[in-house]
Amino acid sequence: MREKLTYALGILGTLVMLFNLNTIFGDLPDEAMQGTIFRIIFIHVPAAINADIFLFAALCASVAFLAKKNFLYDSISVACIEVATMLLLLNLVTGSIWGRNQWGIWWAWDLRMTSQLMCFLLYLGYLLVRPAIAEPTQRATMSAFISIFAFADVPLVLMAIRLPNVKTQHPGPVLETGNLAPVYQGPFALGILALFLLGTALVLVRLHQETSRREIDSLRRELHSF
Amino acid sequence: MRAGFAAAFAIARKDLQTELRTRESLTASLSFSLVILVLFSFAFDLGREELYAISGGLLWLVYSFAGALIVNRSFARELPNDCLDVLVSSPAPGWAIFLGKTVAAFFLLLIVELVSLPFFGLFYNISWWQSPGTLLLVIFLATWGIAVVGVAFSAVTVNIRLRELMLPVLLYPMLIPLLLGAIGTTTALFTRDPEALKSMGSSIQLMIVFNLIYTSLSLYIVEFILIV
Amino acid sequence: MHAVEAENVWKYFGDYPALRGASLQVNKGACLALLGRNGAGKTTLLRILANLSRPGKGEVRLLGLASHTPEARRRIGYLGHGIGVYDDLSAVENLILFGQLLNLDNPRETALNALERVGLSRVKDGLAREFSRGMRQRLAVARAFLHDPELLILDEPFTSLDDRAVAVLQKLLQDAQSRGATIIMSTHQIREAMELATDVALLERGKVAFAGPQTVVMLADPGWLYRNHGAPE
Numbered sequence: 064m065r066e067k068l069t070y071a072l073g074i075l076g077t078l079v080m081l082f083n084l085n086t087i088f089g090d091l092p093d094e095a096m097q098g099t100i101f102r103i104i105f106i107h108v109p110a111a112i113n114a115d116i117f118l119f120a121a122l123c124a125s126v127a128f129l130a131k132k133n134f135l136y137d138s139i140s141v142a143c144i145e146v147a148t149m150l151l152l153l154n155l156v157t158g159s160i161w162g163r164n165q166w167g168i169w170w171a172w173d174l175r176m177t178s179q180l181m182c183f184l185l186y187l188g189y190l191l192v193r194p195a196i197a198e199p200t201q202r203a204t205m206s207a208f209i210s211i212f213a214f215a216d217v218p219l220v221l222m223a224i225r226l227p228n229v230k231t232q233h234p235g236p237v238l239e240t241g242n243l244a245p246v247y248q249g250p251f252a253l254g255i256l257a258l259f260l261l262g263t264a265l266v267l268v269r270l271h272q273e274t275s276r277r278e279i280d281s282l283r284r285e286l287h288s289f
Numbered sequence: 290m291r292a293g294f295a296a297a298f299a300i301a302r303k304d305l306q307t308e309l310r311t312r313e314s315l316t317a318s319l320s321f322s323l324v325i326l327v328l329f330s331f332a333f334d335l336g337r338e339e340l341y342a343i344s345g346g347l348l349w350l351v352y353s354f355a356g357a358l359i360v361n362r363s364f365a366r367e368l369p370n371d372c373l374d375v376l377v378s379s380p381a382p383g384w385a386i387f388l389g390k391t392v393a394a395f396f397l398l399l400i401v402e403l404v405s406l407p408f409f410g411l412f413y414n415i416s417w418w419q420s421p422g423t424l425l426l427v428i429f430l431a432t433w434g435i436a437v438v439g440v441a442f443s444a445v446t447v448n449i450r451l452r453e454l455m456l457p458v459l460l461y462p463m464l465i466p467l468l469l470g471a472i473g474t475t476t477a478l479f480t481r482d483p484e485a486l487k488s489m490g491s492s493i494q495l496m497i498v499f500n501l502i503y504t505s506l507s508l509y510i511v512e513f514i515l516i517v
Numbered sequence: 518m519h520a521v522e523a524e525n526v527w528k529y530f531g532d533y534p535a536l537r538g539a540s541l542q543v544n545k546g547a548c549l550a551l552l553g554r555n556g557a558g559k560t561t562l563l564r565i566l567a568n569l570s571r572p573g574k575g576e577v578r579l580l581g582l583a584s585h586t587p588e589a590r591r592r593i594g595y596l597g598h599g600i601g602v603y604d605d606l607s608a609v610e611n612l613i614l615f616g617q618l619l620n621l622d623n624p625r626e627t628a629l630n631a632l633e634r635v636g637l638s639r640v641k642d643g644l645a646r647e648f649s650r651g652m653r654q655r656l657a658v659a660r661a662f663l664h665d666p667e668l669l670i671l672d673e674p675f676t677s678l679d680d681r682a683v684a685v686l687q688k689l690l691q692d693a694q695s696r697g698a699t700i701i702m703s704t705h706q707i708r709e710a711m712e713l714a715t716d717v718a719l720l721e722r723g724k725v726a727f728a729g730p731q732t733v734v735m736l737a738d739p740g741w742l743y744r745n746h747g748a749p750e
Contacts, residue, residue, distance in 0.1 A: 129513050132573060134531065184462040191458055195449045199531025204517050205445045208510060209459065212441070215502055216463050222495050223466035281532035292587065292620045299617035307605040371599025375660070378567040378595045379618040380587040516571050516585075 076260030109254040110154040117147035125207035137203035142269035296381035300389025345476030360439025364447040383512030431471035520699035526575035537723035550710035553720035559703040594666035600657035604646035651679035671702035
C-alpha cells in the first residue's frame with residue numbers, strides 16, 4: 064500500500080513538474096526586466112516554501128515523539144528534515160545562479176540569503192549529530208530536542224536580519240506584495256505542488272528505510288543479547 | 290519550587306568550586322581566547338577606522354570560541370564516576386540541574402570575558418571603556434544566551450562520540466541571531482557612531498527575546514533529555 | 518501497601534524490548550535479591566526504579582508514590598555501577614552537596630555522621646581523588662545511605678568492593694533492615710546476596726520468571742533457581 068502510494072506520488076509529481084517545465088519554457092513570455100533567467104523563480108521560491116512546510120512537519124513530529132515516544136514520529140522527523148535540507152540547498156543554489164546572472168555575483172550577504180543559509184546550517188547540524196548517537200531511543204530523543212531548538216531559531220533569525228546593521232539586496236517577496244502577473248500565477252502554484260508531491264514521495268521512501276533500519280537494529284540486539 | 294532553587298544553587302556552587310580548584314576549562318578557554326586575539330592581529334592588517342568597524346565582531350568571535358570550550362565541560366564534568374546518575378536520581382528536578390549548570394557556565398565565561406577584554410583593548414588599541422554600563426549589559430545578555438544554549442547542547446551531546454566536535458557544529462548556527470545582536474551593539478558602543486547608537490535598542494530587544502525563548506524552552510524540555 | 522510495585526513494565530531500545538512486561542512487588546521491610554544472567558534486564562529495571570530511565574509502557578510506584586515525584590526520590594537511596602562522587606570535592610563536601618540536593622535540614626551534621634559510620638571521619642577533608650579505591654567505595658556507600666532512605670536500590674553493590682567496604686556495606690544494610698527499610702539489589706553472586714535476602718526474583722529475557730521468598734534449597738544449591746525457573750540454555 065505504502066509502496067503504491069510512494070510510486071503514485073512520485074509519478075504524479077514528475078508529471079506535474081514536466082508539464083510545468085513545458086509551460087515555463089514553451090509558453091511563458093520573457094519577463095521585461097530580467098529576460099530568460101526569471102524562470103528560475105518557479106523552482107527557487109517553491110523550494111523555499113516547501114522546505115518550510117517540511118520543517119514545520121518535522122517540528123510537529125518531534126514534539127509528538129517527546130510526548131508519545133513512538134518511533135514513527137522520529138522517522139517522520141528525520142525524513143522531513145532530510146528533504147527540507149535538500150530543498151533549502153536547491154533554493155540556495157538556484158538563488159545563487161540567479162544572483163550571478165542579475166547582480167554579477169554568486170553570493171551577497173543579504174538578509175534573506177543569510178537567513179536561508181543559517182537555516183540550512185542548523186539542520187545540517189541535526190543530520191550530522193544523528194548518526195553519532197548509537198542507542199536508538201537516545202538518538203530519537205536528542206534529535207527531537209535539536210529539531211525543536213532549531214525551529215525556534217527560525218523566527219529569531221528573521222528578526223536578526225532586520226536589524227539596522229544588516230544590509231539587503233534581495234528583491235522583495237512577490238507573494239507578499241502580490242504583483243506577480245496573472246499569467247505567471249498558474250506555473251507558480253504548479254511549481255509548489257510538484258515539489259510538494261516529490262518531497263512527500265521522498266519522505267515516504269525515507270520513512271520506509273528508517274523503519275527497516277530500526278527492525279534490523281532490534282534483530283541484531285535480539286541476536287547478540289543473550 | 291524552593292527546593293529546586295536550593296538544589297540549583299548547590300549544583301552551581303559545586304561546578305564553580307570544582308572548576309576553580311582544577312581550572313581545567315578556565316585556563317584552556319582563557320589562553321585560547323588570548324591566542325585567537327593574537328592570531329587575528331596577524332590575520333588582518335587594518336587601519337584604525339576599519340578596526341573599529343569590525344571590533345564588535347572580533348570580540349564576540351573570541352568570546353563565542355571561548356564559550357564553546359566552557360560549555361563543553363558543563364555536563365562532561367558529570368561523566369567520571371557516573372555522577373550524572375546521582376544528580377538525576379536525586380529529588381532535584383531536571384530544570385534545577387540545568388539551571389545550576391547554566392549559572393556556573395555563565396560565571397565561568399564571564400570571568401574569561403572580563404579578563405580578556407583589557408587584552409583586546411590593549412592589542413587593538415580600542416577604547417572599550419566609554420560606556421561601561423551598557424557594555425556590561427550587552428555582555429551579560431549575550432553570555433547568558435551562550436550559556437543557556439551551550440549547556441543545553443552539552444546535555445544533548447554528553448553521551449555521544451566526538452562530543453567536542455559536535456557541540457560547536459550545533460551551537461554556532463543556533464547562536465547567530467544572538468551574536469548578530471551582540472556584535473551590532475558592541476560595535477556601536479566602541480565606534481560611538483550616533484546613528485548606530487540610536488538603533489541599539491532593537492539589538493538589545495532581540496537578545497532579550499532570544500534569552501527568554503531559549504531559557505524557558507530549555508528549562509521545560511531538559512527533563513526529557515536527562516531521563517531517556 | 519508494597520514498597521515497590523512495578524506493573525507490566527516495558528522498556529524499548531529502539532524496537533528492541535529490553536524489558537517485556539516485567540512485574541514485581543516488594544513488601545515493606547523485605548530485602549530482595551534480583552538475579553538474572555547478563556542482559557536479562559536487571560540494570561534496566563533498577564534504573565527505571567531509580568528514575569534514571571523512563572519505562573516505555575507500564576507503571577512504577579515506590580512507597581505508594583509515582584516514581585518520578587520528588588517525594589518518592591527523596592526517600593530512596595541509589596548505588597549504581599559508578600561510585601557517583603566528585604573527585605575534586607572533599608569527602609565531606611561531596612556528602613554536603615548530596616544532602617543539599619536531598620533538601621536535608623542540616624546537611625553538614627548529617628554528612629559528618631555518615632562519614633563516621635563508614636570510618637572516613639579522619640580523612641573528611643581529603644579530596645576524593647586522593648583516596649584509595651576502597652575508601653572511595655566507602656564514600657559512595659555513605660552517599661547512598663546519607664539520608665537513611667526507606668528504599669535502597671543497589672545495582673551489583675558487592676562487585677569490585679574490597680573486604681572492608683563489603684563489611685561496611687553489610688553492616689549498613691543490616692542496620693537499614695532492622696529499622697524497617699526495604700532493599701532491592703541486583704547481583705551475580707548468589708551466595709553473597711543470600712545472606713541478607715529475604716526474597717528472590719529471577720529476571721529472564723526482560724520478564725520476571727520467578728519471585729518469592731528465599732528458601733533453604735536456594736542457599737544450598739545456587740543453580741537450583743536457574744534450573745527450575747530459568748529459560749533453557
